[in-house]
Amino acid sequence: MVGLLAALAFWTSGPRQPLLAEGERPNVVIIFADDLGYGDLGAYGHPTIRTPHLDRMAAEGQRWTSFYSQAPVCSPSRAALLTGRIHLRSGMFGRRQGVFFQDSHHGLPDGEITLAEALGDLGYATGIVGKWHLGHQPEYRPMRHGFDSWFGIPYSNDMDWQVPPGGEARRAAMFSPSIDYWHVPLMRDDVELERPADQTTITRRYAAEAVRFIREHRDAPFFLYVPHTMPHVPLFRSEAFADRSAAGRYGDVIEEIDWSVGQILDTLREEGLGERTLVIFSSDNGPWLSYRQHGGSAGPLRQGKGTTWEGGMRVPGIFWWPETIEPGVIREIGATTDLFTTIVPLAGGTVPDDRPLDGVDLSPVLFGTGPSLRDSMAFYRMGELYAYRRGPYKVHLVTQGRYGIGTERTEHDPPLLFHLGHDPGERYDLSAVRPDVVEDLLDAVESHRSGMTVAEPLFDVRGER
């Protein structure tokens, strides 16, 4: 009897391993919101936005509280997620331009290995439903980077302006309920379906496409990447979600995204795929604060999108895989850069050894078998190292706000020092009282820099091609 109880105790509390049979590979779904802040979900403390599906996903899985996107804006963040490499290595940055635009010439280089390519080589069906933003010229689109199918938009929903640049007219358009100010196309594979994309129904249509993809591929391992168009400003939601949220139009948009997450999780449950599918939810960068109530919230974190303050890059990170992931709240450090290096081994592959990778394998934390292999995080802006975190401490070598909030570029010598455990809002500079910690971190910065290879920046070339 005692033996049986001991066995039961081990069964209920011991480390978990995937329930899959030997040689079986999990499906993978990555849902990636655009400009959703750390504080925008119920599970992360938002007082009025209702996110029951994401909250349930977090309760059944792991909710990470120190999870980072690799960059504070769209294109570089997506490059790092799909390649497991800091974006400087692939040239996915600019000295003058932060992202790709509708007149950009370049895209993610062919030599990069994306998660879709790695999983495709392992026999996975691969699909992207959503915003690409890694180069819209034909030779850089998702189909050239390992995806079998694509339904979505090539770059941000506020590009291809139909009003002249600058001034009040443009700002007013960003708050307008009309889709007519942006000439953004909606693509299916390499074919333009409509232009401008009807953004009011885009989240609903993404959900339908994602559900269809899952049902179509229920019998084979699949990788589905769902980088949402929303809640990037301008904000749109379908009729069913209009004026429903206590948090206004931004809340409506998040609640529709939450509904779409529910559609995906319900489909996996209905198809009996829940126990063989890893689902991850995160965001490409922090909230776009200059759009005020149309931007989200970084919760207790400082600043937002475009900055290397915590609010710019610390984002929700939710991992769901029933019966396999050890449920709980994870306070260790993880990053979107770690998804490639975590997922490829789970799919039975090995990560490439012909190039430097910056991700770690998060499996020990996901399965409750050990601590996180990541203890540091490098914060780059426009190709320059602005800040560096190791353990609870973070130094800022340079700070600069964005989009009208504290935009002056300031170099710090000595660097600012914050203890993110005691002070997640980065309010109390400790550099004068802990010069020893500053010294240690500067050594770590030097060592990080010496291992960093930097390609030619590809964002700056724009105009007639």
Ligand code: MG
């Ligand atoms: Mg973004």
